[in-house]
Amino acid sequence: MASMSGKPLRVAMLGPYPRDPDRIGGGVEAVTAVLAREMARRPDVELHILSGLTGLRETRVEQRRRMTLYWLPRRRFARATFHWREVLDLRRLLRKIRPDVVHAHGTGVYAGAALTAPFPAVITVHGIVYREARIAMGLKDRLGWELDALYERWVLRRARHIIAISPYVEQEFGGWTRARLYRVENPIPDAYFEIAGEGEPGRILFAGRVIPRKDPITAIRAAALLRERFPEVSLRIAGETEAEPAYARRVRALVDELGLGDAVHFLGQLDEEALLREYAACSLVLLTSVQETAPVVIEQAMAAGRPVVATAVGGVNGLLMHEVTGLLAPAGDAAAVADALARLLSSPAERARLAQEARRQALQRFKASAVVEQTLAVYREVMTLYHGE
Numbered sequence: 001m002a003s004m005s006g007k008p009l010r011v012a013m014l015g016p017y018p019r020d021p022d023r024i025g026g027g028v029e030a031v032t033a034v035l036a037r038e039m040a041r042r043p044d045v046e047l048h049i050l051s052g053l054t055g056l057r058e059t060r061v062e063q064r065r066r067m068t069l070y071w072l073p074r075r076r077f078a079r080a081t082f083h084w085r086e087v088l089d090l091r092r093l094l095r096k097i098r099p100d101v102v103h104a105h106g107t108g109v110y111a112g113a114a115l116t117a118p119f120p121a122v123i124t125v126h127g128i129v130y131r132e133a134r135i136a137m138g139l140k141d142r143l144g145w146e147l148d149a150l151y152e153r154w155v156l157r158r159a160r161h162i163i164a165i166s167p168y169v170e171q172e173f174g175g176w177t178r179a180r181l182y183r184v185e186n187p188i189p190d191a192y193f194e195i196a197g198e199g200e201p202g203r204i205l206f207a208g209r210v211i212p213r214k215d216p217i218t219a220i221r222a223a224a225l226l227r228e229r230f231p232e233v234s235l236r237i238a239g240e241t242e243a244e245p246a247y248a249r250r251v252r253a254l255v256d257e258l259g260l261g262d263a264v265h266f267l268g269q270l271d272e273e274a275l276l277r278e279y280a281a282c283s284l285v286l287l288t289s290v291q292e293t294a295p296v297v298i299e300q301a302m303a304a305g306r307p308v309v310a311t312a313v314g315g316v317n318g319l320l321m322h323e324v325t326g327l328l329a330p331a332g333d334a335a336a337v338a339d340a341l342a343r344l345l346s347s348p349a350e351r352a353r354l355a356q357e358a359r360r361q362a363l364q365r366f367k368a369s370a371v372v373e374q375t376l377a378v379y380r381e382v383m384t385l386y387h388g389e
Helices: 027-040 084-097 109-116 129-135 139-158 167-173 216-227 245-257 272-281 296-304 334-345 348-365 368-386
Strands: 009-014 045-053 060-064 067-073 101-105 121-125 161-164 180-183 203-207 234-238 264-266 284-287 308-311 326-329
Touching: 009 027, 009 084, 009 109, 009 368, 027 045, 027 101, 027 296, 027 368, 045 084, 045 109, 067 084, 084 109, 101 109, 101 368, 109 121, 109 139, 121 368, 129 139, 161 167, 161 368, 167 180, 180 368, 203 216, 203 272, 203 296, 216 234, 216 245, 216 334, 234 272, 272 296, 284 296, 284 334, 296 308, 296 348, 308 334, 326 334, 326 348, 334 348
Parallel strands: 009 045, 009 101, 045 067, 101 121, 121 161, 161 180, 203 234, 203 284, 234 264, 284 308, 308 326
Antiparallel strands: 060 067
């Protein structure tokens, strides 16, 4: 896809991007990294990535894999000032790049810069901030999230083009915005589709950060109930524990209290190679969140052909079909989660049936090359409407 001048399409992608491409910090970083990597392979795209980085005093520029990365300083007190200095930095850089289209990820600072710069812009909504604000622990965190929710509303009112990664985004924000909504799901790397076998019986992977929104406490309580019937069960928690250390200590204390020290393993944040090994080794994937939009872990599990047990919250219902591609349970209900896991542990045939259908759907929905084609089609429409053609 070339620009209107016949030259390669110049894309400015704004969003959280991994400093180390092998260590992904969360779902949004995973999406931007995969989308950028796949897009950069195309000779008809000139890709520029703009991302904030803590500890910088000035912008750094780096060439990597046929893309140009710009690391911008993270500013102090950015939330309290509605990111005005960071937005200014991003807009100045965008004017130098002069992109054909700007693609911002999230409804925060990156969207603010994209929507106030003089270029065609599209926003991908990755989370429902006002709902996540209700889960925040502590006065300081709650205040920060409330400020983010105010910014989210401003972005939704101003945006004219929004990529919705799940039907849940459309349901939540359809009445809040006049933007055109485009359904484009998250991309998953080809390596996940290449995972073979059924994994080790009883080995359950929980790929998520140790934070209240992911609710690993319910997963651990479910594991305790499960061990009464399946002594070989092990729960492997792959996610960083530094974001909310007090909560992480509470989670570890629960493991000790329940006598699960030999059954629950905290792996920390894994690089991509180690995470792929965990998917290959597990037989089930578990997600017990209390709020989700389009969790990448479910999409990765489906691509890997691993049955998923997840809580029926937010956008999870748009990813998993109960008893077709996985099993759903109520949020916070450890007994129901344990029963769903036990059902699959007891039936290799049902695990295989769910895994086969999950991978079939993942191939249709999450292949990175297909998602890039859909994204480029959105760019084309956004540019056409912006230029009035």
